[in-house]
Amino acid sequence: MSKQAPRQSSTQGSRSKGARPxxxxxxxxxxxxxxxxxxxxxxxxxxxGSVLGVGAYFTLRSVYxxxxxxxxxxxxxxxxxxxxxxxxxxxxxxxxxxxxxxxxLLLKHRxxxxxxxxxQPVRNSGWMQEWFIDPASGSPLEAxxxxxxxxxxxxxxIRNTNLFSIRWSWHNSQDVPVVLNxxxxxxxxxxxxxxxxxxxxxxxxFQDQLRGTRLALSDIQExxxxxxxxxxITTLEDPRHSQAMFESQKLTETLTQTQAxxxxxxxxxxxxxxxxxxxIEPTHQDILExxxxxxxxxxLQTLEMLKAEERSxxxxxxxxxxxxxxxxxxxxxxxxxxDAKRQEILNRNLNAQMKSLADSSSQLRDVIENIEMxxxxxxxxxxxxxxxxxxxxxxxxQRTLLEARRDDNTQLLNSIQLMKLRQDAGRVRLVNFALxxxxxxxxxxxxxxxxxxxxxxxxxxxxLFLREVMNTRIRGASDLAVxxxxxxxxxxxxxxxDPTSIEDAERAVSLHPDSVVAESYRQTWTKLHREMQxxxxxxxxxxxxxPGSGTTTALTNLxxxxxxxxxxxxxxxxxxxxxxxxxxxxxxxESPGLGDVLNEQAEIxxxxxxxxxxxxxxxxxxxxxxxxxxxxxxxxxxxxxxSLRGSCDLILVDTAPAIAAGDAxxxxxxxxxxxxxxxxxxxxxxxxARLINQFNDAQGELLGIVLNRPRRTAGGYFKKNYxxxxxxxxxxxx
Numbered sequence: 001m002s003k004q005a006p007r008q009s010s011t012q013g014s015r016s017k018g019a020r021p022x023x024x025x026x027x028x029x030x031x032x033x034x035x036x037x038x039x040x041x042x043x044x045x046x047x048x049g050s051v052l053g054v055g056a057y058f059t060l061r062s063v064y065x066x067x068x069x070x071x072x073x074x075x076x077x078x079x080x081x082x083x084x085x086x087x088x089x090x091x092x093x094x095x096x097x098x099x100x101x102x103x104x105l106l107l108k109h110r111x112x113x114x115x116x117x118x119x120q121p122v123r124n125s126g127w128m129q130e131w132f133i134d135p136a137s138g139s140p141l142e143a144x145x146x147x148x149x150x151x152x153x154x155x156x157x158i159r160n161t162n163l164f165s166i167r168w169s170w171h172n173s174q175d176v177p178v179v180l181n182x183x184x185x186x187x188x189x190x191x192x193x194x195x196x197x198x199x200x201x202x203x204x205x206f207q208d209q210l211r212g213t214r215l216a217l218s219d220i221q222e223x224x225x226x227x228x229x230x231x232x233i234t235t236l237e238d239p240r241h242s243q244a245m246f247e248s249q250k251l252t253e254t255l256t257q258t259q260a261x262x263x264x265x266x267x268x269x270x271x272x273x274x275x276x277x278x279x280i281e282p283t284h285q286d287i288l289e290x291x292x293x294x295x296x297x298x299x300l301q302t303l304e305m306l307k308a309e310e311r312s313x314x315x316x317x318x319x320x321x322x323x324x325x326x327x328x329x330x331x332x333x334x335x336x337x338x339d340a341k342r343q344e345i346l347n348r349n350l351n352a353q354m355k356s357l358a359d360s361s362s363q364l365r366d367v368i369e370n371i372e373m374x375x376x377x378x379x380x381x382x383x384x385x386x387x388x389x390x391x392x393x394x395x396x397x398q399r400t401l402l403e404a405r406r407d408d409n410t411q412l413l414n415s416i417q418l419m420k421l422r423q424d425a426g427r428v429r430l431v432n433f434a435l436x437x438x439x440x441x442x443x444x445x446x447x448x449x450x451x452x453x454x455x456x457x458x459x460x461x462x463x464l465f466l467r468e469v470m471n472t473r474i475r476g477a478s479d480l481a482v483x484x485x486x487x488x489x490x491x492x493x494x495x496x497x498d499p500t501s502i503e504d505a506e507r508a509v510s511l512h513p514d515s516v517v518a519e520s521y522r523q524t525w526t527k528l529h530r531e532m533q534x535x536x537x538x539x540x541x542x543x544x545x546x547p548g549s550g551t552t553t554a555l556t557n558l559x560x561x562x563x564x565x566x567x568x569x570x571x572x573x574x575x576x577x578x579x580x581x582x583x584x585x586x587x588x589x590e591s592p593g594l595g596d597v598l599n600e601q602a603e604i605x606x607x608x609x610x611x612x613x614x615x616x617x618x619x620x621x622x623x624x625x626x627x628x629x630x631x632x633x634x635x636x637x638x639x640x641x642x643s644l645r646g647s648c649d650l651i652l653v654d655t656a657p658a659i660a661a662g663d664a665x666x667x668x669x670x671x672x673x674x675x676x677x678x679x680x681x682x683x684x685x686x687x688x689a690r691l692i693n694q695f696n697d698a699q700g701e702l703l704g705i706v707l708n709r710p711r712r713t714a715g716g717y718f719k720k721n722y723x724x725x726x727x728x729x730x731x732x733x734x
Contacts, residue, residue, distance in 0.1 A: 034464055045460035046453050053452025060443040067173035068441035070165040071184040072431040075099045097157055100164035103428055104155030107166055107187045113146045113153075115186035122182045127175040153183070163431065173437050180434035188430060203416050210409035217402040224395045248378040255371045262364040269357040276350050290345040299341060303334045473684050476710045480678070483685055485692045487704035489531070489675060490524025492517060492554070494709045505553050506584055509560035510613065518557070524706055525561035528675060531703045537672030539641050539651040541700060543664040545691050547578075547657045549679040550708040555654045556584045563615035567649040570608065572619040574637075574655045574667055576629055579621030581654050585611040587618055595622025597640055598631035604643055617648070632663055638670040658691055668698035675703050680710035 035042065077091050106112070122128055123140055132145040149168075157164045166183060170176050274280045290296065310327045317323045473479075480486045493516055495505050500515040502508060508517040532540065542558075544551040552575075559569045572594055573581035579589045587609055596602035601623075609618050621627055631637060644651055653671065658664040668674050674695050678688055688705070695702040 031465070034468055035461070038460075038464055041460060041464075042457060045456045049453035049456025050449060051452075052456060053449035054445075056452055057443050057445050057448040060448065061440065064442075065171055065440050066169040066442035067171070067176050067437040067439075068167060068169040069176045069180055069434040069437045070167040071180050071434045072163055072165045073103070073184075074429045074431050075103070075162045075164065076427055076429055091162065093160065096162050099427060100155075100157045104157070104164060104166075106190070107155060107183070108150060108153060110146055110150070112186045112190055113149045113183060114142060115189070116179070116182040117142045117145045117149070119182045119186075121178050125175045125178045126172045127170055127179060149179070149183070169441055177434040177436050184430065184433060191428060199416055203413065206409055206413045206416065210406065210413060213402055213406045213409055217399065217406060220395060220399045220402060224392075224399065227392060227395060248375060251371055251375050251378065255368060255375065258364055258367050258371065262361060262368065265357050265361045265364060269354060269361065272350050272354045272357065276347060276354070282346055282350070286346060286349065287342070289349055290342050293345045296338065296341050296345060299334065299338045303331070303338060306331045306334055473682065474678055474680050474688060474707070476680065477707060479685060480688070480705055480707060483689050483692065485696065485702075486688065489527050489704040489706050490520060491707045491710055492520045492524065492550075494711060497711070505550070505557070507556055507560060509557045509564065521554075521557040522561045522564070525558050525565070528558065528703060528706075529562070529565070532673055535673060535701050535703075537701065538645060538649065539653070539672045540703075541574075541653045541655060541664070541667050541671040541674045542677055542706075543655055543668070543674055543691075543695070544657045544677045544679075545659050545687050546679065546683050547660055549657065549677050549683070551657075551677045552580050552584060552654050554677050554706055554708065555581065555652050559616050559650075559652055560613065562650050562652075563613050566615075568615050568617075568647075569650045569652060570617045570619065570644055570648045572651065572653045573621040574632070574653050574663065576621055576627035576663070577656045577661060579627075582609070582618055582620035585609075585616070585618050587611070587620060589620050590623055591620050593620030593622035594640070595626035595628060595631070597622070598636045599626040599628060600636075601626050604640065608647075629661070629663060632666045632670075637667065641670060658694070659687070665694060665698060668695055668700040671700035673703050674698065674700045676705045677708055678705050679708045 075091070075096050116122060117128070117140075128140060128145060132141040132148070133139070134141055152168060154167045155164060156167060166180060166187075168176060168180050170179070271280065275282050275286070291300070306327065310324075310331050313323050313327045477488050477491055480488055492505070495502050495508075495517060498516045500512065502512045502515045502517060505517050508515055509521050512518055528540075532538070542551050542555045555571060559571050562569050571581060571585075573579045573589070574594060575581070576595060582589045582591065582593070591607075591609070592602045593607045597604055597607055597619075599622075607619050607622070609620070611618055641651060641653075653667060655664045655667050676688075676691060676695065692702065
């Protein structure tokens with residue numbers, strides 16, 4: 001930026017005024033920052049939680065103690081045969097879980113629990129007497145007691161074992177085993193009753209079958225004897241060893257095989273027809289054969305290329321753009337074409353398959369017809385010889401079959417009777433009854449106290465994060481980063497957080513050059529100068545939203561930083577409402593200044609005042625009677641700025657807060673550039689976003705935001721940066 005450099009057009013090399021850079025609409029929360037800031041509160045909440053946990057533990061121990069016990073059962077593999085020496089060695093975990101869950105449902109059935117509640121020990125228990133006795137009649141409320149047990153009894157399955165249990169908790173430790181053992185005994189009685197009923201039913205079934213088999217065997221024996229007498233069979237030649245019989249057997253085997261092939265072909269034909277009609281879905285093999293078609297393969301390759309192109313277009317363009325919609329339509333169209341072509345090829349293949357199956361069926365029928373004709377001729381030869389022998393053999397075979405069935409029924413009946421006698425035939429065995437619990441199961445200090453700590457800490461941390469979410473104020477650079485169009489030019493720390501311990505930030509660059517505040521202003525000026533140089537700007541307006549944002553302090557320090565970099569600066573106080581710029585340089589704020597020039601009561605040369613820094617000149621706001629805001633709206637201020645351009649390298653203008661007055665928006669139309677000063681922990685994101693939008697509509701280019709006085713996070717990023725700045729400067733001085 002040189003003194004002779006002409007100001008470029010505000011539209012050249014600058015961002016479009018109508019542009020609204022995209023960005024997130026919400027605020028980002030750094031959880032580490034939040035937790036670090038409230039470490040003490042978290043520790044206190046943990047201490048309070050521990051006290052509440054201890055109190056809750058002793059309170060619950062007094063008013064709501066629970067004692068828990070259980071009855072253990074074992075799922076056994078069972079017997080495969082009644083003569084097995086022992087049961088199977090192991091069962092899969094899936095089988096154990098299935099059987100245990102089934103038995104658990106059976107155990108919690110209402111009839112089992114009703115049987116248990118009806119026993120005298122349960123009726124005499126404190127649980128029953130206290131809660132389930134009708135006050136009027138004194139009779140037990142068994143139905144309500146069963147309902148309570150259904151709700152409160154649990155049946156856990158112990159993983160990686162063959163064990164499951166029934167578990168129950170109550171306030172009186174003596175009542176727990178009484179109720180649980182009664183339930184276990186009622187359950188065992190029901191299991192025994194069901195097993196007995198099953199064995200009896202099976203035994204009756206096999207006895208009836210054995211009786212019928214014996215009667216049928218007696219009848220076939222009498223029939224054989226009558227046949228021998230009627231036919232006079234003594235030494236009947238066995239037709240199975242004749243040549244005709246051998247040929248007939250071969251033809252019969254061929255006929256059977258051919259009929260099976262015909263049946264298979266007919267079945268396949270019907271299935272293929274059903275596929276064409278849509279009654280059943282084509283098989284995976286049918287679809288694969290259709291997809292192997294060369295035409296469909298080419299279309300599939302085309303689809304793959306389109307999908308690859310679709311992914312590429314989606315990476316390059318946003319969703320909903322014409323390019324994305326176009327490629328998506330091409331992909332959908334190609335997929336529909338492929339589906340239609342696949343169905344066409346599939347129908348063509350199925351029709352061809354049906355024709356092939358129909359031809360095959362016709363050929364098989366002809367073969368069967370020929371075989372049957374040959375068999376008929378063979379049967380004529382064998383009929384007389386084989387008729388008697390066949391009948392005789394059939395009766396003997398039937399007798400043999402009945403004898404085998406009789407033996408099987410007898411063996412099954414014996415197995416059932418033996419299984420009834422064996423104690424290890426059952427699938428469930430009682431391992432141990434419930435015992436009186438020695439310790440409380442609830443409350444437990446190792447659970448209640450940590451739970452109190454976790455709940456208190458969780459509530460406190462939840463409150464912290466809820467407050468962070470609800471807080472819309474600007475707290476740091478991350479809050480500015482999510483505002484659309486916000487560019488951060490620099491961040492100026494609180495003077496209390498400056499390790500060099502400066503007293504105030506006014507003129508920090510010149511009065512405390514080794515401070516972190518001064519270094520932060522110099523870094524801000526470097527970025528600001530780079531932006532102004534890129535835009536060809538020499539006149540900069542420093543504006544703010546709320547009063548007290550530190551615009552005047554920022555202007556004086558930026559002026560000192562620019563002067564230190566070798567630039568000549570004129571600082572103008574355009575804040576007619578609360579002028580303070582001149583006094584920062586030990587000058588009179590009411591001396592002739594800007595208002596007098598705009599009101600044509602003074603010349604420019606009369607109002608430009610020198611300061612203790614030869615590179616910085618100041619124009620005060622002027623005498624109070626000449627501070628007319630309306631002068632900002634005419635061309636007099638623009639002419640004033642234009643007349644100063646040739647006499648300095650940089651013009652800095654201070655103005656009133658934009659929320660308190662509209663002067664800043666008017667002045668922004670006469671300036672080359674605008675920088676917005678935002679004070680952290682005071683101004684809200686919505687206000688800053690509105691200011692950005694309004695200044696973007698002005699003629700002056702909004703270069704960005706100077707964040708003033710953000711508070712660092714204890715032990716965090718800013719603290720380390722501040723300490724590094726201070727230590728490095730101190731080392732260089734040494």
